[in-house]
Amino acid sequence: MKNTFSILASEYRTMLLDNVLPFWLEHGFDQEYGGMLTGLDRDGALLETDKSIWFQGRALWVFSEAARQFDKRAEYQEVCTSLVNFIEQYGFDPSDGRMYFRVSREGKPVVKRIRYIFSETFAIIGFASYSKAFGKEEYATKAYDLFQTVLKALNSSDILVPKSMRSSRGFGVPMILLNTAQELRDACPEHAQELNLFIDGLLQEIEQYFVRDELEIVVEQCSGNGLLELEHFEGRLLNPGHAIEGAWFIMREARYRNNDATLMQLGTKMLNWMWKVGWDAKNKGIIYFRDALGKSATEYWHDMKFWWPQCEASIANLMAYSLTNNKQYLEQFLEVDQYIKANFVDSEYGEWYGYLHHDNSLSTP
Structure with missing residues:
Protein backbone atom coordinates (compact mmCIF):
# COMPACT_ATOMS: atom_id res chain seq x y z
CA MET A 1 0.00 0.00 0.00
CA LYS A 2 2.91 2.35 0.71
CA ASN A 3 4.02 1.85 -2.88
CA THR A 4 0.48 2.60 -4.10
CA PHE A 5 0.46 5.90 -2.24
CA SER A 6 3.87 6.81 -3.66
CA ILE A 7 2.58 6.18 -7.18
CA LEU A 8 -0.62 8.16 -6.55
CA ALA A 9 1.30 11.06 -5.00
CA SER A 10 3.56 11.18 -8.05
CA GLU A 11 0.58 11.06 -10.41
CA TYR A 12 -1.22 13.91 -8.65
CA ARG A 13 1.93 15.99 -8.40
CA THR A 14 2.45 15.59 -12.14
CA MET A 15 -1.21 16.37 -12.84
CA LEU A 16 -1.01 19.55 -10.78
CA LEU A 17 2.42 20.88 -11.73
CA ASP A 18 2.60 19.76 -15.36
CA ASN A 19 -1.05 19.93 -16.38
CA VAL A 20 -3.47 22.01 -14.30
CA LEU A 21 -1.28 24.92 -13.19
CA PRO A 22 0.38 25.34 -16.63
CA PHE A 23 -3.09 25.53 -18.20
CA TRP A 24 -3.96 28.52 -16.03
CA LEU A 25 -0.57 30.15 -16.43
CA GLU A 26 -0.86 29.92 -20.21
CA HIS A 27 -4.53 30.79 -20.68
CA GLY A 28 -5.78 32.44 -17.48
CA PHE A 29 -2.95 34.68 -16.31
CA ASP A 30 -3.81 38.13 -17.69
CA GLN A 31 -0.48 39.63 -18.69
CA GLU A 32 -2.17 42.81 -19.92
CA TYR A 33 -4.43 43.83 -17.03
CA GLY A 34 -3.23 41.60 -14.23
CA GLY A 35 -4.99 38.96 -12.19
CA MET A 36 -6.61 35.84 -13.57
CA LEU A 37 -9.18 35.45 -16.33
CA THR A 38 -11.84 33.10 -15.04
CA GLY A 39 -14.16 32.25 -17.95
CA LEU A 40 -12.24 29.85 -20.19
CA ASP A 41 -13.27 27.12 -22.61
CA ARG A 42 -11.64 23.70 -22.42
CA ASP A 43 -9.00 24.75 -24.98
CA GLY A 44 -8.26 27.93 -23.05
CA ALA A 45 -10.25 30.20 -25.37
CA LEU A 46 -11.73 33.20 -23.59
CA LEU A 47 -15.49 32.89 -23.00
CA GLU A 48 -15.99 35.78 -20.56
CA THR A 49 -13.77 38.79 -19.93
CA ASP A 50 -15.22 39.71 -16.52
CA LYS A 51 -13.24 38.40 -13.57
CA SER A 52 -14.58 36.64 -10.49
CA ILE A 53 -13.11 38.15 -7.33
CA TRP A 54 -13.68 34.81 -5.59
CA PHE A 55 -11.36 33.25 -8.14
CA GLN A 56 -8.61 35.85 -7.66
CA GLY A 57 -8.33 34.96 -3.97
CA ARG A 58 -8.54 31.24 -4.60
CA ALA A 59 -5.95 31.38 -7.39
CA LEU A 60 -3.65 33.36 -5.10
CA TRP A 61 -3.97 30.58 -2.51
CA VAL A 62 -3.36 27.84 -5.09
CA PHE A 63 -0.22 29.33 -6.60
CA SER A 64 1.12 30.44 -3.21
CA GLU A 65 0.66 26.92 -1.85
CA ALA A 66 2.34 25.47 -4.95
CA ALA A 67 5.32 27.74 -4.29
CA ARG A 68 5.34 26.93 -0.58
CA GLN A 69 4.91 23.17 -0.80
CA PHE A 70 6.78 22.34 -4.01
CA ASP A 71 9.19 24.97 -5.27
CA LYS A 72 9.26 28.72 -5.74
CA ARG A 73 9.19 28.80 -9.51
CA ALA A 74 9.57 32.28 -10.93
CA GLU A 75 6.25 32.00 -12.75
CA TYR A 76 4.44 31.19 -9.49
CA GLN A 77 5.81 34.29 -7.81
CA GLU A 78 5.00 36.38 -10.87
CA VAL A 79 1.36 35.31 -10.99
CA CYS A 80 0.96 35.66 -7.21
CA THR A 81 2.32 39.20 -7.31
CA SER A 82 -0.08 40.03 -10.13
CA LEU A 83 -3.03 38.53 -8.24
CA VAL A 84 -2.20 40.39 -5.03
CA ASN A 85 -1.89 43.67 -6.90
CA PHE A 86 -5.15 43.10 -8.80
CA ILE A 87 -7.07 42.21 -5.64
CA GLU A 88 -5.77 45.21 -3.73
CA GLN A 89 -6.27 47.66 -6.57
CA TYR A 90 -9.62 46.50 -7.93
CA GLY A 91 -11.21 44.06 -5.48
CA PHE A 92 -12.36 46.54 -2.82
CA ASP A 93 -15.09 49.14 -2.71
CA PRO A 94 -13.33 52.17 -1.19
CA SER A 95 -16.61 53.47 0.24
CA ASP A 96 -16.92 50.71 2.84
CA GLY A 97 -13.93 48.37 2.54
CA ARG A 98 -16.09 45.48 1.36
CA MET A 99 -15.21 43.48 -1.74
CA TYR A 100 -16.82 43.17 -5.13
CA PHE A 101 -18.13 39.88 -6.51
CA ARG A 102 -17.21 40.48 -10.15
CA VAL A 103 -15.21 43.13 -11.99
CA SER A 104 -14.42 43.82 -15.63
CA ARG A 105 -11.18 42.61 -17.17
CA GLU A 106 -9.66 46.01 -16.45
CA GLY A 107 -10.92 45.93 -12.87
CA LYS A 108 -14.02 48.13 -13.03
CA PRO A 109 -16.84 47.11 -10.63
CA VAL A 110 -19.59 44.97 -12.17
CA VAL A 111 -21.36 43.16 -9.29
CA LYS A 112 -21.23 43.65 -5.53
CA ARG A 113 -23.14 41.06 -3.48
CA ILE A 114 -23.52 42.82 -0.15
CA ARG A 115 -25.23 39.87 1.57
CA TYR A 116 -22.20 37.63 1.18
CA ILE A 117 -18.70 37.56 2.64
CA PHE A 118 -17.10 34.95 0.39
CA SER A 119 -15.04 37.34 -1.75
CA GLU A 120 -13.47 38.48 1.51
CA THR A 121 -12.90 34.99 2.90
CA PHE A 122 -11.13 33.82 -0.25
CA ALA A 123 -8.97 36.95 -0.27
CA ILE A 124 -8.07 36.20 3.36
CA ILE A 125 -6.86 32.68 2.60
CA GLY A 126 -4.99 34.01 -0.44
CA PHE A 127 -3.25 36.75 1.54
CA ALA A 128 -2.45 34.30 4.35
CA SER A 129 -0.86 31.75 2.04
CA TYR A 130 1.01 34.44 0.10
CA SER A 131 2.50 35.73 3.34
CA LYS A 132 3.77 32.25 4.25
CA ALA A 133 5.04 31.33 0.79
CA PHE A 134 7.04 34.48 0.13
CA GLY A 135 7.80 35.83 3.60
CA LYS A 136 5.47 38.80 3.14
CA GLU A 137 4.44 39.31 6.77
CA GLU A 138 2.47 42.43 5.93
CA TYR A 139 -0.03 40.23 4.08
CA ALA A 140 -0.66 38.16 7.18
CA THR A 141 -1.61 41.45 8.84
CA LYS A 142 -3.81 42.38 5.88
CA ALA A 143 -5.49 38.98 6.07
CA TYR A 144 -6.21 39.47 9.77
CA ASP A 145 -7.54 43.00 9.22
CA LEU A 146 -9.84 41.78 6.46
CA PHE A 147 -11.04 39.02 8.78
CA GLN A 148 -12.09 41.73 11.24
CA THR A 149 -14.05 43.40 8.42
CA VAL A 150 -15.86 40.10 7.83
CA LEU A 151 -16.70 39.73 11.51
CA LYS A 152 -18.06 43.27 11.61
CA ALA A 153 -20.28 42.56 8.62
CA LEU A 154 -21.53 39.29 10.12
CA ASN A 155 -22.48 41.05 13.33
CA SER A 156 -24.30 43.92 11.60
CA SER A 157 -27.79 43.18 10.29
CA ASP A 158 -27.81 46.51 8.49
CA ILE A 159 -24.77 45.38 6.47
CA LEU A 160 -25.72 41.77 5.71
CA VAL A 161 -29.41 42.32 5.11
CA PRO A 162 -31.18 38.92 5.20
CA LYS A 163 -32.16 37.60 1.79
CA SER A 164 -35.45 36.16 3.05
CA MET A 165 -38.08 37.47 5.44
CA ARG A 166 -38.14 33.99 7.03
CA SER A 167 -35.34 33.66 9.58
Missing part, protein backbone atom coordinates in the same frame (compact mmCIF):
# COMPACT_ATOMS: atom_id res chain seq x y z
CA SER A 168 -32.86 30.96 8.58
CA ARG A 169 -29.31 29.71 8.98
CA GLY A 170 -27.03 28.49 6.20
CA PHE A 171 -24.28 25.88 6.48
CA GLY A 172 -22.01 27.65 4.01
CA VAL A 173 -21.06 30.55 6.28
CA PRO A 174 -19.74 28.66 9.35
CA MET A 175 -18.19 26.04 7.08
CA ILE A 176 -16.13 28.50 5.03
CA LEU A 177 -15.31 30.59 8.10
CA LEU A 178 -13.83 27.46 9.67
CA ASN A 179 -11.46 27.02 6.75
CA THR A 180 -10.70 30.75 6.69
CA ALA A 181 -9.84 30.82 10.40
CA GLN A 182 -7.62 27.75 10.01
CA GLU A 183 -5.65 29.33 7.17
CA LEU A 184 -5.39 32.61 9.06
CA ARG A 185 -4.17 30.84 12.21
CA ASP A 186 -1.32 29.26 10.25
CA ALA A 187 -0.22 32.68 9.02
CA CYS A 188 -0.85 34.55 12.30
CA PRO A 189 0.24 32.29 15.18
CA GLU A 190 0.13 35.29 17.51
CA HIS A 191 -3.67 35.21 17.13
CA ALA A 192 -3.98 31.42 17.61
CA GLN A 193 -5.78 31.58 20.95
CA GLU A 194 -8.36 34.04 19.65
CA LEU A 195 -8.90 32.03 16.48
CA ASN A 196 -9.16 28.75 18.39
CA LEU A 197 -12.02 30.20 20.41
CA PHE A 198 -13.68 31.45 17.23
CA ILE A 199 -13.32 28.00 15.67
CA ASP A 200 -14.84 26.42 18.79
CA GLY A 201 -17.97 28.50 18.19
CA LEU A 202 -18.15 27.47 14.53
CA LEU A 203 -17.80 23.79 15.38
CA GLN A 204 -20.60 24.09 17.91
CA GLU A 205 -22.82 25.89 15.40
CA ILE A 206 -22.24 23.28 12.70
CA GLU A 207 -22.93 20.35 15.00
CA GLN A 208 -25.93 21.94 16.71
CA TYR A 209 -27.80 23.20 13.66
CA PHE A 210 -26.73 21.29 10.55
CA VAL A 211 -25.61 17.81 11.60
CA ARG A 212 -28.97 16.09 12.03
CA ASP A 213 -28.76 12.75 13.80
CA GLU A 214 -32.49 12.18 13.47
CA LEU A 215 -32.16 11.84 9.68
CA GLU A 216 -28.41 11.09 9.42
CA ILE A 217 -27.83 14.03 7.08
CA VAL A 218 -26.08 17.39 6.97
CA VAL A 219 -28.56 20.05 5.87
CA GLU A 220 -27.69 23.21 3.97
CA GLN A 221 -30.30 25.31 5.77
CA CYS A 222 -32.44 25.28 8.89
CA SER A 223 -34.66 27.84 10.60
CA GLY A 224 -33.12 30.61 12.63
CA ASN A 225 -33.85 28.73 15.85
CA GLY A 226 -32.47 25.46 14.49
CA LEU A 227 -35.62 23.63 13.41
CA LEU A 228 -35.67 21.53 10.27
CA GLU A 229 -37.67 23.10 7.43
CA LEU A 230 -38.78 19.92 5.69
CA GLU A 231 -41.88 21.56 4.23
CA HIS A 232 -39.67 23.77 2.02
CA PHE A 233 -37.31 23.04 -0.87
CA GLU A 234 -34.51 24.99 0.82
CA GLY A 235 -34.92 23.11 4.07
CA ARG A 236 -34.70 19.71 2.36
CA LEU A 237 -31.76 20.66 0.16
CA LEU A 238 -28.69 18.47 0.59
CA ASN A 239 -25.37 19.31 -1.05
CA PRO A 240 -23.17 16.25 -0.49
CA GLY A 241 -20.00 17.87 -1.84
CA HIS A 242 -20.46 20.89 0.42
CA ALA A 243 -21.09 18.76 3.50
CA ILE A 244 -18.12 16.50 2.73
CA GLU A 245 -15.96 19.61 2.34
CA GLY A 246 -17.07 20.71 5.80
CA ALA A 247 -16.32 17.22 7.11
CA TRP A 248 -12.67 17.37 6.11
CA PHE A 249 -12.30 20.89 7.51
CA ILE A 250 -13.42 19.40 10.83
CA MET A 251 -11.05 16.44 10.45
CA ARG A 252 -8.26 18.92 9.72
CA GLU A 253 -9.09 20.64 13.00
CA ALA A 254 -9.04 17.27 14.77
CA ARG A 255 -5.54 16.66 13.44
CA TYR A 256 -4.42 20.14 14.54
CA ARG A 257 -5.72 19.37 18.05
CA ASN A 258 -3.63 16.20 18.43
CA ASN A 259 -6.19 13.90 16.79
CA ASP A 260 -9.06 15.09 18.96
CA ALA A 261 -11.38 12.08 19.17
CA THR A 262 -14.61 14.09 19.39
CA LEU A 263 -13.82 16.08 16.26
CA MET A 264 -12.64 12.98 14.41
CA GLN A 265 -15.96 11.32 15.21
CA LEU A 266 -17.92 14.37 14.05
CA GLY A 267 -16.01 14.73 10.79
CA THR A 268 -16.14 11.04 9.87
CA LYS A 269 -19.83 10.85 10.78
CA MET A 270 -20.58 13.69 8.37
CA LEU A 271 -18.52 11.99 5.67
CA ASN A 272 -20.22 8.63 6.22
CA TRP A 273 -23.71 10.09 5.99
CA MET A 274 -23.12 12.30 2.98
CA TRP A 275 -21.12 9.71 1.07
CA LYS A 276 -24.14 7.42 1.39
CA VAL A 277 -26.42 10.25 0.25
CA GLY A 278 -24.26 11.58 -2.57
CA TRP A 279 -22.35 8.69 -4.14
CA ASP A 280 -23.93 7.33 -7.33
CA ALA A 281 -23.58 3.57 -6.85
CA LYS A 282 -24.53 2.84 -10.46
CA ASN A 283 -22.60 5.43 -12.47
CA LYS A 284 -20.12 6.50 -9.78
CA GLY A 285 -19.31 10.05 -8.74
CA ILE A 286 -20.79 12.48 -6.23
CA ILE A 287 -24.16 13.89 -7.32
CA TYR A 288 -24.67 17.63 -6.89
CA PHE A 289 -27.95 17.89 -4.94
CA ARG A 290 -30.23 15.48 -3.10
CA ASP A 291 -33.51 15.93 -1.25
CA ALA A 292 -33.48 15.13 2.47
CA LEU A 293 -36.67 13.07 2.18
CA GLY A 294 -35.92 11.53 -1.21
CA LYS A 295 -38.43 13.79 -2.96
CA SER A 296 -37.94 15.57 -6.27
CA ALA A 297 -35.22 18.21 -6.16
CA THR A 298 -36.05 21.64 -7.54
CA GLU A 299 -32.66 22.55 -9.06
CA TYR A 300 -32.48 21.52 -12.70
CA TRP A 301 -28.80 20.46 -12.38
CA HIS A 302 -29.42 18.39 -9.25
CA ASP A 303 -28.30 15.06 -10.74
CA MET A 304 -25.17 16.34 -12.49
CA LYS A 305 -21.58 15.61 -11.50
CA PHE A 306 -19.50 18.77 -11.01
CA TRP A 307 -15.72 18.57 -10.66
CA TRP A 308 -15.36 20.07 -7.21
CA PRO A 309 -17.47 17.60 -5.14
CA GLN A 310 -15.23 14.83 -6.48
CA CYS A 311 -12.22 16.75 -5.14
CA GLU A 312 -13.85 17.16 -1.73
CA ALA A 313 -14.71 13.45 -1.57
CA SER A 314 -11.16 12.53 -2.50
CA ILE A 315 -9.61 14.76 0.16
CA ALA A 316 -12.09 13.79 2.87
CA ASN A 317 -11.72 10.04 2.38
CA LEU A 318 -7.94 10.21 2.29
CA MET A 319 -7.90 12.37 5.42
CA ALA A 320 -10.32 10.04 7.20
CA TYR A 321 -8.11 7.07 6.34
CA SER A 322 -4.99 8.85 7.58
CA LEU A 323 -6.71 9.61 10.91
CA THR A 324 -8.51 6.30 11.51
CA ASN A 325 -6.71 3.67 9.41
CA ASN A 326 -10.20 2.43 8.49
CA LYS A 327 -9.89 0.69 5.10
CA GLN A 328 -13.42 1.74 4.15
CA TYR A 329 -12.10 5.25 3.56
CA LEU A 330 -9.16 3.98 1.56
CA GLU A 331 -11.50 2.00 -0.69
CA GLN A 332 -13.73 5.04 -1.17
CA PHE A 333 -10.74 7.25 -1.94
CA LEU A 334 -9.49 4.81 -4.57
CA GLU A 335 -12.98 4.62 -6.07
CA VAL A 336 -13.14 8.41 -6.40
CA ASP A 337 -9.60 8.49 -7.78
CA GLN A 338 -10.46 5.99 -10.52
CA TYR A 339 -13.69 7.81 -11.31
CA ILE A 340 -11.95 11.17 -11.68
CA LYS A 341 -9.23 9.83 -13.96
CA ALA A 342 -11.73 7.96 -16.12
CA ASN A 343 -14.20 10.83 -16.52
CA PHE A 344 -12.90 14.30 -15.63
CA VAL A 345 -9.34 14.52 -16.94
CA ASP A 346 -9.22 16.18 -20.37
CA SER A 347 -6.50 14.27 -22.21
CA GLU A 348 -6.67 16.53 -25.26
CA TYR A 349 -6.38 20.04 -23.83
CA GLY A 350 -5.31 19.45 -20.24
CA GLU A 351 -7.01 20.44 -16.98
CA TRP A 352 -10.34 18.80 -16.12
CA TYR A 353 -13.84 18.99 -17.48
CA GLY A 354 -16.10 21.00 -15.21
CA TYR A 355 -19.49 19.37 -15.59
CA LEU A 356 -20.81 15.92 -16.45
CA HIS A 357 -24.34 14.62 -16.80
CA HIS A 358 -25.73 11.93 -14.51
CA ASP A 359 -24.48 9.19 -16.86
CA ASN A 360 -21.01 10.84 -16.96
CA SER A 361 -21.40 12.11 -20.51
CA LEU A 362 -19.79 15.49 -21.07
CA SER A 363 -22.13 18.41 -20.44
CA THR A 364 -20.38 20.88 -22.75
CA PRO A 365 -18.36 19.25 -25.55
